[in-house]
Amino acid sequence: MSQLQRIAIAPSQLQNQQISLTKEQQHYLGRVLRLREGDRFIAMDGRGKWWLAQLATEQAQVLEPLTVLTELPVSITLMVALPKGNAFDEVVRCCTELGVACIAPVLSDRTLLKPSPQKLERWRRIATEAAEQSERSFVPTILEPVAFNAVTANVTTQRYICEARGEYPHLKNVINPASTEMIIATGPEGGWTEKEIENAIAAGFQPVSLGRRILRAVTAPVVALTLISASCEV
Amino acid sequence: MSQLQRIAIAPSQLQNQQISLTKEQQHYLGRVLRLREGDRFIAMDGRGKWWLAQLATEQAQVLEPLTVLTELPVSITLMVALPKGNAFDEVVRCCTELGVACIAPVLSDRTLLKPSPQKLERWRRIATEAAEQSERSFVPTILEPVAFNAVTANVTTQRYICEARGEYPHLKNVINPASTEMIIATGPEGGWTEKEIENAIAAGFQPVSLGRRILRAVTAPVVALTLISASCEV
Numbered sequence: 371m372s373q374l375q376r377i378a379i380a381p382s383q384l385q386n387q388q389i390s391l392t393k394e395q396q397h398y399l400g401r402v403l404r405l406r407e408g409d410r411f412i413a414m415d416g417r418g419k420w421w422l423a424q425l426a427t428e429q430a431q432v433l434e435p436l437t438v439l440t441e442l443p444v445s446i447t448l449m450v451a452l453p454k455g456n457a458f459d460e461v462v463r464c465c466t467e468l469g470v471a472c473i474a475p476v477l478s479d480r481t482l483l484k485p486s487p488q489k490l491e492r493w494r495r496i497a498t499e500a501a502e503q504s505e506r507s508f509v510p511t512i513l514e515p516v517a518f519n520a521v522t523a524n525v526t527t528q529r530y531i532c533e534a535r536g537e538y539p540h541l542k543n544v545i546n547p548a549s550t551e552m553i554i555a556t557g558p559e560g561g562w563t564e565k566e567i568e569n570a571i572a573a574g575f576q577p578v579s580l581g582r583r584i585l586r587a588v589t590a591p592v593v594a595l596t597l598i599s600a601s602c603e604v
Numbered sequence: 605m606s607q608l609q610r611i612a613i614a615p616s617q618l619q620n621q622q623i624s625l626t627k628e629q630q631h632y633l634g635r636v637l638r639l640r641e642g643d644r645f646i647a648m649d650g651r652g653k654w655w656l657a658q659l660a661t662e663q664a665q666v667l668e669p670l671t672v673l674t675e676l677p678v679s680i681t682l683m684v685a686l687p688k689g690n691a692f693d694e695v696v697r698c699c700t701e702l703g704v705a706c707i708a709p710v711l712s713d714r715t716l717l718k719p720s721p722q723k724l725e726r727w728r729r730i731a732t733e734a735a736e737q738s739e740r741s742f743v744p745t746i747l748e749p750v751a752f753n754a755v756t757a758n759v760t761t762q763r764y765i766c767e768a769r770g771e772y773p774h775l776k777n778v779i780n781p782a783s784t785e786m787i788i789a790t791g792p793e794g795g796w797t798e799k800e801i802e803n804a805i806a807a808g809f810q811p812v813s814l815g816r817r818i819l820r821a822v823t824a825p826v827v828a829l830t831l832i833s834a835s836c837e838v
Contacts, residue, residue: 504817
């Protein structure tokens with residue numbers, strides 16, 4: 371099983387086996403995922419069609435269609451504030467089982483500890499094993515840890531930030547089941563700071579609730595993924 | 605916070621501060637939960653009303669109404685085939701956070717190991733801590749481990765059994781959001797045996813799927829609880 375990154379494309383972007391990439395997709399593939407010309411990735415149209423593609427500069431060449439039965443029709447990027455100790459292992463394992471496409475470990479105001487490169491290696495190994503065990507077609511991408519504020523600046527996809535306190539709508543009530551891409555952020559033990567929530571809202575994140583009880587930092591991503599996958603999977 | 609058991613009652617069962625108990629409720633309180641005359645429990649009507657009640661023989665006396673903000677309107681009993689090692693700790697912790705009312709560890713054909721009394725003590729301690737941390741009003745009941753086949757005989761509530769293989773409907777599509785009581789069973793690593801599924805169906809369990817990917821035994825209960833609570837909580 372290959373560890374290929376994937377992006378969602380609009381059906382209109384594909385013509386004659388060529389995918390014309392938007393500026394944003396070029397940025398995402400090149401800067402965020404660090405792919406170079408000639409690297410391969412997966413393009414999906416969110417309606418069950420998947421293609422193996424090869425990156426050129428402003429476009430990509432379709433190499434072959436892919437048959438996918440166990441993947442979600444939506445590409446979910448999970449931004450998780452890093453919990454203490456080894457708790458992130460379990461987040462990676464569970465969320466891989468639940469169909470996540472990309473996990474971005476984030477450093478928040480309440481979790482500043484930068485993990486070692488060995489940890490990143492470990493999470494990628496866990497993701498690979500969990501993808502196999504859960505019979506997925508692809509291994510999710512685990513990005514290098516980034517500061518939460520750095521990430522919020524550059525996104526235009528549908529995006530949510532989970533917050534336990536405050537009168538926010540329940541995630542289940544705001545998900546658009548027809549979405550092809552989605553970003554969801556869950557906080558550290560103790561929650562996001564007020565400033566982080568404000569910044570996230572300014573960057574277009576919608577604050578949402580996961581229910582009336584206070585969830586641990588390791589439970590929240592699993593709950594969020596479950597709700598999104600149940601909404602989007604037929 | 606007290607570790608009180610709870611049952612759902614129909615509004616018509618309550619008259620003049622007296623709850624007339626059905627034969628089934630008497631059996632459940634006396635035989636399953638092992639309450640005696642004079643013991644206290646919680647009665648809930650599934651519409652947000654809760655009462656502290658005291659057991660008599662065929663009825664119960666209402667002692668006082670309770671204010672509850674963080675509890676689910678449905679009383680969920682989770683039957684979990686015991687996983688190996690300490691993995692059940694995490695199931696108890698997560699499912700308590702998610703609002704479960706009662707957890708029944710079950711011995712299945714593929715998990716015959718009977719846990720020690722120390723383990724049961726440990727799970728009850730974990731449930732108490734998790735209930736406090738998640739700001740619940742009540743601590744879920746952890747029953748003594750029982751054989752799966754023994755449990756299936758005596759239930760008449762709405763009930764589901766999760767099974768990864770086979771073409772079963774998704775749990776999200778079969779939950780009745782107005783239910784006040786529900787039983788859900790999740791299997792061991794390797795899944796239920798065919799015979800167990802057959803027996804469960806004969807006992808009125810509806811087999812359901814939790815999605816297209818294969819979940820670990822420790823992830824499935826968390827996913828099931830998330831889906832039920834999201835369906836039933838307003």
